[in-house]
Amino acid sequence: MTLVLRICHLYPDLLNLYGDRGNIMVLAQRARWRGVDVAVVEVTLGRTAPGDADLYFLGGGEDRQQRIAADDLAARQRGPLTDAAAAGAVVLGVCGGYQLLGRFYRSADGRDLPGVGLLDLWTEHPGAGSRRLIGNLVVQPDGGGPALIGFENHGGRTYLGPGARPLGRIVLGFGNNGRDGGEGGVAAHVYGTYLHGPLLPKNPVFADRLIREALERRHPGCELAPLPEALEKHARAAVLARAGRPADA
Numbered sequence: 001m002t003l004v005l006r007i008c009h010l011y012p013d014l015l016n017l018y019g020d021r022g023n024i025m026v027l028a029q030r031a032r033w034r035g036v037d038v039a040v041v042e043v044t045l046g047r048t049a050p051g052d053a054d055l056y057f058l059g060g061g062e063d064r065q066q067r068i069a070a071d072d073l074a075a076r077q078r079g080p081l082t083d084a085a086a087a088g089a090v091v092l093g094v095c096g097g098y099q100l101l102g103r104f105y106r107s108a109d110g111r112d113l114p115g116v117g118l119l120d121l122w123t124e125h126p127g128a129g130s131r132r133l134i135g136n137l138v139v140q141p142d143g144g145g146p147a148l149i150g151f152e153n154h155g156g157r158t159y160l161g162p163g164a165r166p167l168g169r170i171v172l173g174f175g176n177n178g179r180d181g182g183e184g185g186v187a188a189h190v191y192g193t194y195l196h197g198p199l200l201p202k203n204p205v206f207a208d209r210l211i212r213e214a215l216e217r218r219h220p221g222c223e224l225a226p227l228p229e230a231l232e233k234h235a236r237a238a239v240l241a242r243a244g245r246p247a248d249a
């Protein structure tokens, strides 16, 4: 039986900082290399997301773009996203998209943007002139596995409530708020992270985990054949060396 993966890319034209779209390319290509049939649906402002996707993705954006996306997202997509996540679909948000998966984002001018509430967390920007959290980011995932690597650039500070757990612990960088050592937020198959770069080309193990979880819904017990990783290993070693960290074992 042919495996099918349906990906929904939300607001690709508004939320696409630092090549976040590359995450979609990696998910689709790594799945296709395993013979999976992939369909990508792009949902722009004013359109409602399909409820039957296996994986939903929201990229990052500066406050201005985020404000435009936030109202549409909360009004239009909260229902389909909540239902899909409850049915086991994977949701991934990066930076501005991560912030909007939470309860709210208080932007630099003090106004609250609504979140969709899929993650029990909130984000506050301390205001114009405050220090932005910028630089390379290396995270040790809580569930084990290779370090997650990427780049962060955000003013917002994210705080987790009891219903979300961090994706991992900071090895290098600031992560959620620069204070508590945590990075990202996870609840069931909903993931948020500050890792741009984009995230998935440099973190193929994490990319495959998302693909597997997304496929599991329709295809329980499915396996992904290993892929050659020589280029990915080189890229990771170079980034880890720049961060003063040893290459993957």
Ligand code: GLN
Residues within 6 Å of the ligand: 017, 059, 060, 061, 062, 063, 066, 094, 095, 096, 097, 125, 153, 154, 155, 156, 157
């Ligand atoms: N506007 C948000 C912040 O600065 C998100 C920025 C981003 O997505 N890189 O906190």
